[in-house]
Amino acid sequence: MKNVEFPDPTIERLCCYRRILSALLAAGHARVYSHELAAAQRVTPAQVRRDVMLIGYSGSPVKGYDIAGLLDRIGEILDPPGGVGVVLVGVGYLGRALLAYFAGRKSPIPVVAAFDVAPETSGQLIHGCHCYHIDELSSFLSRRSILVGIVAVPAEAAQKTARELIDGGVRALLNFAPVQLDVPQNVYVENVDIAVSLEKTAFFAQSMSLEKED
Amino acid sequence: MKNVEFPDPTIERLCCYRRILSALLAAGHARVYSHELAAAQRVTPAQVRRDVMLIGYSGSPVKGYDIAGLLDRIGEILDPPGGVGVVLVGVGYLGRALLAYFAGRKSPIPVVAAFDVAPETSGQLIHGCHCYHIDELSSFLSRRSILVGIVAVPAEAAQKTARELIDGGVRALLNFAPVQLDVPQNVYVENVDIAVSLEKTAFFAQSMSLEKED
DNA sequence: ACTATACTGTGATTGTCTTCACAGCGTGAA
DNA sequence: TTCACGCTGTGAAGACAATCACAGTATAGT
Numbered sequence: 001m002k003n004v005e006f007p008d009p010t011i012e013r014l015c016c017y018r019r020i021l022s023a024l025l026a027a028g029h030a031r032v033y034s035h036e037l038a039a040a041q042r043v044t045p046a047q048v049r050r051d052v053m054l055i056g057y058s059g060s061p062v063k064g065y066d067i068a069g070l071l072d073r074i075g076e077i078l079d080p081p082g083g084v085g086v087v088l089v090g091v092g093y094l095g096r097a098l099l100a101y102f103a104g105r106k107s108p109i110p111v112v113a114a115f116d117v118a119p120e121t122s123g124q125l126i127h128g129c130h131c132y133h134i135d136e137l138s139s140f141l142s143r144r145s146i147l148v149g150i151v152a153v154p155a156e157a158a159q160k161t162a163r164e165l166i167d168g169g170v171r172a173l174l175n176f177a178p179v180q181l182d183v184p185q186n187v188y189v190e191n192v193d194i195a196v197s198l199e200k201t202a203f204f205a206q207s208m209s210l211e212k213e214d
Numbered sequence: 215m216k217n218v219e220f221p222d223p224t225i226e227r228l229c230c231y232r233r234i235l236s237a238l239l240a241a242g243h244a245r246v247y248s249h250e251l252a253a254a255q256r257v258t259p260a261q262v263r264r265d266v267m268l269i270g271y272s273g274s275p276v277k278g279y280d281i282a283g284l285l286d287r288i289g290e291i292l293d294p295p296g297g298v299g300v301v302l303v304g305v306g307y308l309g310r311a312l313l314a315y316f317a318g319r320k321s322p323i324p325v326v327a328a329f330d331v332a333p334e335t336s337g338q339l340i341h342g343c344h345c346y347h348i349d350e351l352s353s354f355l356s357r358r359s360i361l362v363g364i365v366a367v368p369a370e371a372a373q374k375t376a377r378e379l380i381d382g383g384v385r386a387l388l389n390f391a392p393v394q395l396d397v398p399q400n401v402y403v404e405n406v407d408i409a410v411s412l413e414k415t416a417f418f419a420q421s422m423s424l425e426k427e428d
Numbered sequence: 429a430c431t432a433t434a435c436t437g438t439g440a441t442t443g444t445c446t447t448c449a450c451a452g453c454g455t456g457a458a
Numbered sequence: 459t460t461c462a463c464g465c466t467g468t469g470a471a472g473a474c475a476a477t478c479a480c481a482g483t484a485t486a487g488t
Contacts, residue, residue, distance in 0.1 A: 009475070011417055015410040019392065033435070041394055046477055053437065061435040062485050078413060080420040086412070093311035100307040101408060109416050147419040150412070172419030174412055178233065180255055188418035192411050194315060196229040197404050198300070198364070198388055199292060202323050203225055204402035205361040205386030206294040223445070247465070260447055267467065275465040276455050 006077070010051050016041055017051070018074045025067050033064040079108060085144055087170075089161050090152035091116040091131055094176055098152060103127040111150070113140060117157075141168025151175045220291070224265050228288050230255055231265070235285045247278040293322060299358055301384075303375050304366035305330040305345055308390055312366060317341040325364070327354060331371075355382025365389045 006014075020040045024032055034052070035045040052058075052065065057073040059065035088095055091114050102111050114131045116122075122133040132140065140146075149165035151158055151173055158177035165173060172188040175181055178196075181189050220228075234254045238246055248266070249259040266272075266279065271287040273279035302309055305328050316325050328345045330336075336347040346354065354360075363379035365372055365387055372391035379387060386402040389395055392410070395403050 005421060007475070008414075011414050012410060015413045016394075016407075019409075035435090044477065046479095047475095049436065050438085050476080059436060060485090061437090061483050062433085064435070078417050080416065084416045084419055086416070093307075093314040097307035097311040098408065102412075105409070107409065107412075109412055147423065148412075148416050170419075171422040172415045174415045180230075186422055188415065188422050190411055190415040190418070192406065192408065193229075194312065194406065195233075195319070195321065196226060197406055198316075198321075198323055198362070199229045200222075200225050201386045201388045201402065201404045202294065202298045202300070202362050203292050204404070205298055205384075207219060208385040208400055208402050209361065221445070249465095258447065260449095261445095263466065264446080264468085273466060274455095275453050275467090276463085278465070 031064045085146035086148040088114040088150040095152040099127040245278045299360035300325045300362040302328040302364040309366040313341040
């Protein structure tokens with residue numbers, strides 16, 4: 001098995017391609033050209049072709065790519081063979097929003113359980129997801145094979161939460177807390193920092209308004 | 215005035231530096247070395263020094279950087295002179311989570327108003343933010359100078375929302391909807407795509423578990 | 429059968445961001 | 459006053475990703 005790793009930005013684009021391809025397939029299309037896929041994103045046709053090349057798929061000249069086939073191939077790359085279990089820690093406003101978000105769309109990656117310190121959330125079923133007290137996290141992780149943990153707790157609790165998840169066997173974290181998590185090198189952390197995103201947006205709003213109108 | 219633009223990744227790091235510097239200042243520190251700042255993030259000391267150089271600040275050898283001075287300088291870069299107004303569109307689960315998030319921390323960038331299609335949210339005060347019906351958006355924007363819009367509506371409504379915001383004078387969007395917004399070139403869009411983030415995390419969880427333990 | 433066409437596949441190039449490595453310098457000790 | 463130390467500032471090199479540009483090719487039309 002080739003253990004070639006795909007570059008980070010390519011993985012991100014593959015997720016987006018998949019979304020668009022699914023929509024196209026649902027709309028009755030069977031084939032797509034690189035420039036069509038590119039137009040739906042903010043990328044160049046050459047970028048699309050290179051990504052497709054990277055994952056080892058081929059289209060035909062003249063007719064473009066077969067949507068169903070390309071979708072399958074992307075799925076082979078992105079979707080883990082046995083499926084990944086995902087747990088959510090932190091059922092505050094953000095945690096609930098995430099549960100609603102993932103419950104709404106029939107996601108390929110369902111959240112199997114949620115945990116929180118607040119006793120009143122224990123036993124609740126929120127947006128279709130069972131909630132437990134945080135104390136039950138370790139035993140839950142030891143019983144199920146969970147590879148991904150979503151950290152949606154306040155900043156102060158984030159590091160402790162991360163450690164518990166990692167000790168339980170989780171290999172990657174999706175971190176919404178505004179802190180840099182200290183994790184072993186064999187654990188992947190994807191940070192989603194809303195405050196930083198907003199500050200960045202505000203900065204570019206400012207610099208945009210200085211530029212020429214187009 | 216030098217209109218030199220800073221690279222995107224630098225802006226992101228500046229936001230993080232600021233957060234760390236504030237914490238250090240609050241903890242009573244007065245000076246910091248590049249390697250200390252670097253350790254708190256996942257960056258190299260050289261990266262920190264280059265960023266500091268870029269924004270035109272200088273530390274002293276031996277003593278490092280003056281925290282208060284560096285914070286001021288970062289603020290001059292990141293914070294718009296007159297402050298940016300921010301409005302939120304979409305007061306669903308995610309929108310409420312965002313309001314709670316920004317209300318909790320005394321953010322340098324407050325959300326001044328929120329809008330939604332649901333009539334029952336109109337007139338409410340959610341986490342300290344006034345909510346209005348979406349129909350009032352245009353007139354609100356024409357009365358106030360708003361540079362940033364947060365799009366937290368369902369995917370189907372996102373493009374329409376974006377257009378209304380841009381027509382109202384907004385120059386940058388923070389987009390949580392899982393679609394690529396079609397905007398003029400002089401409008402900046404920062405996408406926060408939670409579904410993509412989770413899929414990406416799941417992918418790397420998988421590839422991490424194939425690698426050597428450290 | 430032949431030709432024109434418009435696409436894909438990809439080596440080469442460009443551009444951008446990160447890292448290296450060392451000169452320069454201010455401080456504190458002798 | 460002199461020296462040694464450990465930091466900063468930065469030109470140069472390196473790594474990486476995006477783009478260009480064109481050869482190769484399958485199809486449709488004549």
